[in-house]
């Protein structure tokens with residue numbers, strides 16, 4: 122048994138959690154929409170074709186906001202293809218994933234679905250094949266009341282009231298060579314700035330997200346952020362940040378440590394935003410929108426295997442394991458730790474494609490392992506994040522950040538040893554202070570952890586629940602045939618005595634200790 126300690130002081134707080142930290146993302150991609158949230162004719166679908174079983178699973182996650190419609194597909198998408206009578210909508214070649222898009226589902230269907238799923242929309246405008254003109258038409262269609270071509274067009278489609286969408290992304294991953302109409306930082310900065318202007322002219326109350334780098338390994342990372350912000354700082358509110366991790370190397374200790382990279386990524390992007398702020402003597406702070414994050418097994422083999430131009434092919438239906446769920450847990454803890462800077466985050470994605478919720482067309486739906494840590498964080502992680510002091514034993518891994526063969530040839534490597542604490546943890550106190558929740562992961566593959574938490578400056582709290590996600594087999598997963606193979610139990614032994622909480626965290630486990638204030642009971 123290893124031992125780890127945490128101190129929580131009521132006066133040491135990181136900041137208030139923006140509920141949008143528990144957002145998600147649905148792209149018109151693979152079976153996310155067709156056969157995912159939308160399946161007319163399925164016995165569980167409602168009269169609009171939305172699967173009610175899926176809506177229930179989404180509602181149970183209490184997802185506050187969902188990004189839509191992409192993703193890579195966004196950069197070739199014409200939103201006007203997806204409105205109006207369904208029989209008139211064109212079929213198009215969707216170039217990002219090389220599928221056929223039938224456009225039977227579009228913006229209005231998404232608005233209807235989002236209402237039923239109790240969630241808001243984070244809409245994105247195409248800055249690949251399209252630009253400011255398409256964006257201004259879209260926002261007029263969605264947000265303008267009436268009396269103009271596009272607002273009246275929406276009304277003629279049966280939506281009398283504006284959709285009133287508040288949060289908008291200016292394109293998607295525009296630095297990526299895979300992106301349809303990739304741009305340089307100068308090209309993107311300029312078009313994003315001009316698009317922001319016309320969108321704000323239509324609706325000044327919107328919030329805008331500017332594209333940061335697609336990930337930290339992009340050769341232009343850092344410089345990209347600084348340059349695009351130079352162009353658009355005054356017109357935007359957030360900068361996007363994306364990352365995916367995998368365990369292709371089957372190196373579990375290194376995989377479980379990935380959230381440390383995520384932490385560094387957030388710090389670097391925040392520092393770059395503040396560099397532009399200082400340089401331009403700005404008052405305003407740019408916040409971060411971590412609008413794509415997850416574990417993703419993205420293999421070229423799978424890409425090549427896929428026959429192009431299918432409708433809703435079963436792309437990237439990753440089956441997640443217990444260890445994937447633990448990495449998702451550490452990523453959630455990292456996001457919470459940066460709640461003062463990261464205001465929006467989207468688990469990418471929500472249904473079928475790299476998702477916590479899976480469906481069979483014509484069949485059942487089920488929860489992947491990753492569903493559970495996300496659900497716990499979303500349900501119990503709202504309030505104010507406390508700044509913990511953690512004392513944990515650690516293990517060492519080798520890291521290698523050398524980005525190119527040229528750097529290696531020149532002997533310029535960034536490799537070394539990284540210390541990884543076995544305990545990753547954070548705590549959140551609810552707004553009314555009635556509930557205090559600790560989220561934690563024990564990264565140790567061999568040993569259980571004896572955990573102690575000292576509470577300072579709190580009134581007395583009693584443990585109400587100690588939830589654990591664990592499995593003897595770190596590769597265990599949930600499938601259509603065995604949908605409840607990995608699921609949390611509430612048999613944890615956490616106990617409070619005075620101002621101390623003691624618990625055992627099994628090896629390789631996700632733990633949620635929920636406490637209630639005595640005086641509130």
Ligand code: AHR
Pocket residue numbers: 148191192193194293294413469470
């Ligand atoms: O979420 C899957 C894909 O990852 C998105 O389409 C794209 O934005 C990113 O590269």
